[in-house]
Amino acid sequence: MSRWIALVFVFLLVSGCAAYATHQFDSVFGSENTANRVSGTVESESEFYNEEVKPILDNRCVSCHACYDAPCQLKLTASGGIERGGSKDLVYDGTRLLAATPTRLFIDGKTTDDWRAKGFHPVLNERGQSPSANLQGSILYRAIALRKQQGAFTQPVLSDDYDFSLARDQQCSSVEEYSQFEKNYPNWGMPYGLPALNEKEYDVLTRWLAKGGKMPASAVLPAELQKQVVLWESRLNGDDLKKQLILRYIYEHLFLYSLYLDDGEAFRFHLVRSKTPPGEPIDRIATRRPYDDPGVDRIYYRLWPDPEVKVQKNHIPMQLDEARYARWQSYFYGEDYHVTKDPGYAPEVATNPFKAFREIPANARYRFLLDHSQNTIMAFIKGPVCRGQVAVNVINEQFWVYFVTPEVAYNKSSAELLEKQIKRLDLPAIESSNALPLASLVTFSEQQKTYLSAKAKLIESERGRAVPLGLNLIWDGDGNNPNAALTIFRHFDNASVVKGMVGQHPKTAWVIDYPLLERIHYLLVAGFDVFGNVGHQLVTRLYMDFLRMEGEMNFLLLLPKEDRENIRKFWYRDASQQIKDYIFNDLIKVNRESHVVYKTNDHQGELYEKLRTKLAKVLDHGYDLEQSKLSSENVAALYQLQRTRGGGLVYLPNVITVLVTEKGVPLEVISVIHNKAHSNISSLLDEAAARLPEEDDITLVKGVLGDYPNAFMRVEEDELLDWTKQIASLKTKEDYTELLNHFGIRRTHPDFWFVSDSIANLNKQDRPRESGILDYNRLENR
Incomplete structure (x- = not known):
């Protein structure tokens, strides 16, 4: 009882303080009203914002304030997001029992008043407009001023006063609450846990905010x-x-x-x-x-x-x-x-694309998706999810993806199969955004098993045997489309999708046909609701298990029949009996022999190389180290480093973005991807128990790969050999600390923004269309 009394007392105290602060603001600057911000900009103000203010916001603020995972939902990616302000409500909440009301910028609110009605508080002054009011009433100004007051960092690794975890308790204070926030968290100014703005940047933003923070149309x-x-x-x-x-x-x-x-x-x-x-x-x-x-x-x-x-x-x-x-x-x-x-x-039709679009030939739909298959797959990585371990722990750390060629796949028999199985291809969104996970999972599991059983029977039938299980099964991009082969990297709670067969031979691979590609999209993109309840998100994740297994099974059809069960067992070591019963079910097993002719004992490795040869005309090589500006000696050393397995690799973060310089001048960017091995990836809640650090490896590529870097390093080109040797010889956590001491650009490093800007510039030069601002919410502090 005493605990509840204390909580009530704290609530009343905080509420009272907020009410008092509001009264004080109102007395000095007038009451808050969005109409106070309605004013046009003259040409000089527009020019000042576009040429001086916006570059600072983009390059110093947006890296942490974009998409649904922007702290306090404060999106600084556009003037509309700045005017909308912040919210105390979480978008990513894996515990909510009922779906939340969506708060998508430019979609769920059309005016600032709409957002105030939804509980968003301003970060710019909405009281009387004067320089003093515009600064004191602006959270943006108060945040950068708090960081300036803190001064330069005095130690390389920040103290426990900082919380960089994604699930941290966010302090989404309104301006009326900000004085108390400044007292409670004196080190939490902006940029949070990063070097402060320099004098020029601070002066530009201060002048802009003092004049009302005006933003042109x-x-x-x-x-x-x-x-x-x-x-x-x-x-x-x-x-x-x-x-x-x-x-x-x-x-x-x-x-x-x-x-x-x-x-x-x-x-x-x-x-x-x-x-x-x-x-x-x-x-x-x-x-x-x-x-x-x-x-x-x-x-x-x-x-x-x-x-x-x-x-x-x-x-x-x-x-x-x-x-x-x-x-x-x-x-x-x-x-x-x-x-x-x-x-x-109607939901029972619209949630199932095979029902909604059944009158459009499946071959036409498949061709459309194949034409931009990287984007089709990428949408489930970069789409409504933005982040989330639950969303991507259903995939392996690095694997290759191929596609069934339309000419082979879409004959009369496969079209008939799709039509007969259409009801069994329903997806979790049919239950809206509030799902009961256990009952739903049983239903979807049985439906998927029935579909795969029918598919296996077709492949084994006389009509199915007319289609050879050989390399002709794989789409070659029509000889000109680089979307024919993709590489997917998982980085714990986010992932990347790139064209080509990037990196070393992966543990697994997928072969995707039209029904699988379509279900991936409608499961994780069109049908996924980031504001849905925990049941919806859980069933979506568990259903994706079935789709991953289906893609793997398709790939195994190209390997000798006697190899398939042992390879599956290796992929699903220590998996639950329920998963094993599903994978090894006789009803979904295909007993036909592969038509691929093998000459070595490493059938899987040989198949990868046969596929590389088949797709040689369309394979993208943009991430190959040979494409970099580095010397051949350094490229060879990087490939040698890529052969490292296990050991001290366990201490590396998921993604290291390395700026290579030549006498201090930015030359090239190299990405180091830590591929974390697992005995299986069928465990939803205890991923750590499935980790196999001794099987870890790394992939090194030219350019930026990974949208959420975990660490920055800077290496002079003539030090690259020493850098590779130091990584290859890692044995302890202290060894990694020593690596950072020598090459790391930690959050606290005085050159942090120079390195950040240099990487951004090189990224834009490398891939002007695909590149964008990177996200810094996962930068480590060690």
């Missing part, structure tokens, strides 16, 4: 680009049923993409559903999922200019050009078929 589209918008919006809207169904299919797969209509980087667009037709202002339809009932008789698909700065962790780029449009036309209109009805938006 988004730049007007150039006339030539506006013509492209008109052209594409005419293509993306049509009156007949066939075109409307095709366009709905396109929208439900591209709604997260950054669409480019020219060769420049200044303007990006999102495809959105609008109540208004082309030529009128966009009136965006806000639903949880892209296939939810829009509540209007007619949807229009519009191109909405994206005002946010480009952030790499959620950036999925696609160029809309004439070549792509011609391919889409050939996929969707290349064969004669008729659409007889609108499938509607």
